[in-house]
Amino acid sequence: MEHGRACIVVLHTLLLLRIADATMEFKNLTLPGQHPSPELVSQDIQRRVNVSITRREMLAYTNIDSSTSCLTGNPIDDCWRCDPNWHLNRQRLADCGIGFGQYAAGGKGGRYYIVTDSSDHDVINPRPGTLRYAVIQTEPLWIIFLTNMHIQLSQELIFNSFKTLDGRGANVHITGGGCVTLQYITNIIIHNIHIHHCYQSGNTMIRSSPTHFGYRTRSDGDGISIFGSRDIWIDHCSLSHCKDGLIDAVMGSTGITISNNFFSHHDEVMLLGHSDEYLPDSGMQVTIAFNHFGKSLVQRMPRCRRGYIHVVNNVYSRWEMYAIGGSGNPTINSQGNRYTAPANRNAKEVTKRVETAQEHWKGWNWRSEGDILMNGAFFVASGEGLELKYEKAYSVEPKSAALIDQLTMNAGVLGSRSNKLGKWTGGDGGVEDDENDYGEDSDGSSKPNTMNLISSLLIALLWFMFMCSSCDPVMLL
Numbered sequence: 001m002e003h004g005r006a007c008i009v010v011l012h013t014l015l016l017l018r019i020a021d022a023t024m025e026f027k028n029l030t031l032p033g034q035h036p037s038p039e040l041v042s043q044d045i046q047r048r049v050n051v052s053i054t055r056r057e058m059l060a061y062t063n064i065d066s067s068t069s070c071l072t073g074n075p076i077d078d079c080w081r082c083d084p085n086w087h088l089n090r091q092r093l094a095d096c097g098i099g100f101g102q103y104a105a106g107g108k109g110g111r112y113y114i115v116t117d118s119s120d121h122d123v124i125n126p127r128p129g130t131l132r133y134a135v136i137q138t139e140p141l142w143i144i145f146l147t148n149m150h151i152q153l154s155q156e157l158i159f160n161s162f163k164t165l166d167g168r169g170a171n172v173h174i175t176g177g178g179c180v181t182l183q184y185i186t187n188i189i190i191h192n193i194h195i196h197h198c199y200q201s202g203n204t205m206i207r208s209s210p211t212h213f214g215y216r217t218r219s220d221g222d223g224i225s226i227f228g229s230r231d232i233w234i235d236h237c238s239l240s241h242c243k244d245g246l247i248d249a250v251m252g253s254t255g256i257t258i259s260n261n262f263f264s265h266h267d268e269v270m271l272l273g274h275s276d277e278y279l280p281d282s283g284m285q286v287t288i289a290f291n292h293f294g295k296s297l298v299q300r301m302p303r304c305r306r307g308y309i310h311v312v313n314n315v316y317s318r319w320e321m322y323a324i325g326g327s328g329n330p331t332i333n334s335q336g337n338r339y340t341a342p343a344n345r346n347a348k349e350v351t352k353r354v355e356t357a358q359e360h361w362k363g364w365n366w367r368s369e370g371d372i373l374m375n376g377a378f379f380v381a382s383g384e385g386l387e388l389k390y391e392k393a394y395s396v397e398p399k400s401a402a403l404i405d406q407l408t409m410n411a412g413v414l415g416s417r418s419n420k421l422g423k424w425t426g427g428d429g430g431v432e433d434d435e436n437d438y439g440e441d442s443d444g445s446s447k448p449n450t451m452n453l454i455s456s457l458l459i460a461l462l463w464f465m466f467m468c469s470s471c472d473p474v475m476l477l
Helices: 002-027 038-062 066-070 075-080 086-095 131-135 279-283 387-393 404-408 450-467
Strands: 111-115 141-145 149-153 163-166 172-177 180-183 186-191 194-199 204-209 212-216 224-227 230-235 238-240 247-250 254-259 262-264 266-268 270-272 285-289 297-299 303-305 308-312 324-327 331-335 338-340 351-353 366-369 372-374
Touching: 038 075, 038 285, 038 308, 038 331, 075 086, 086 141, 086 163, 086 186, 111 131, 131 141, 131 163, 324 331
Parallel strands: 111 141, 141 163, 149 172, 163 186, 172 194, 180 224, 186 230, 194 238, 224 247, 230 254, 238 262, 247 270, 254 285, 266 297, 270 303, 285 308, 303 324, 308 331, 324 351, 331 366, 338 372
Antiparallel strands: 204 212
């Protein structure tokens, strides 16, 4: 009997040691795409901003180049917008990323695919010419749009890797069931798209590749859902009015840049991290740069669990509860942002440690550097013994007060914000908007502009005669 008990004790001890070893290995897990030195990535953003601003100031002073009006000091925009023939080399955009998502190649090097059909009737066998047909392909594709479109999704739009969604030159709205899903994939660029009025969908079969479709449970209703994915760049999009988050990144996602976007009319704006206990999210690295957090936002700009989050040169026009929240000991590096607090005297604090006592969060690494705090806003920093580390990492002063409006002046979908296609309502669980931003015709419908459509067709024809004589017609139609 004693011998048996001794064996049980030994086995139990060995099991505990094995579990402890496995836990230590799990805690030290490095995610694919995780940068070994996030401070250097943050510093590189400030270096690029300084270079762009210096170039702008020098050219404006010498007045020797009539194209200097395109320079803003925003390193992403200045990378491609100063070329008047950018439309002949759309894929240059892939070289303009910054921050943790700068390595997102999207569909660079792949063929162009023109979306000609805005319908989404069959999610198992999508029709060629539709957006759904394009995003499930296995090869790299640079996806563009023939003309203005409202794509009303019937179910979540599940992407495959190496895709660029490039809405430049058209006014493209994505609404409806589930919206954009990036799950266990890499290298995605989403640029210049309106995404709004997304609602829950699912409990049905959906195709995710040319060779596979399967059952999908009910989605959350996010505008963009990033799940276990890396090398993602979301730039110059306008997001609002979704059932859950506007952008959520969870379950070991990393290598993400969210830049130049316009957020408005939403409660829980952005969630980064699955849960406090999900250890792989400790390797999550996200850059949030040059965005405008606009009117009627409540909280989560972002709300972080674990990971390293660099929030740099954004405009926060107000919030109702808080701007940046977190739990699970995330690193928050806030640089050169402008925070304007609401009138509510109980909501002046930029930061919120969610359901965590001060004795637990006082050592968390939350820093504010070069931020502008307006209308009584205040940022509660934390962390001890880190000043030297930050001084070394950020030898370049972040740009803020005088230049923040210049850096964020084009946030959201490029072009006139009054250029809308119509009033979108969610339907079937969607969000009705009593205070919508979207214009409508007198009868409440969206009517295409015939001249614009003809012009778009002619431009597309001329462009492909010039650029795509060897392209595969299946990819073009």
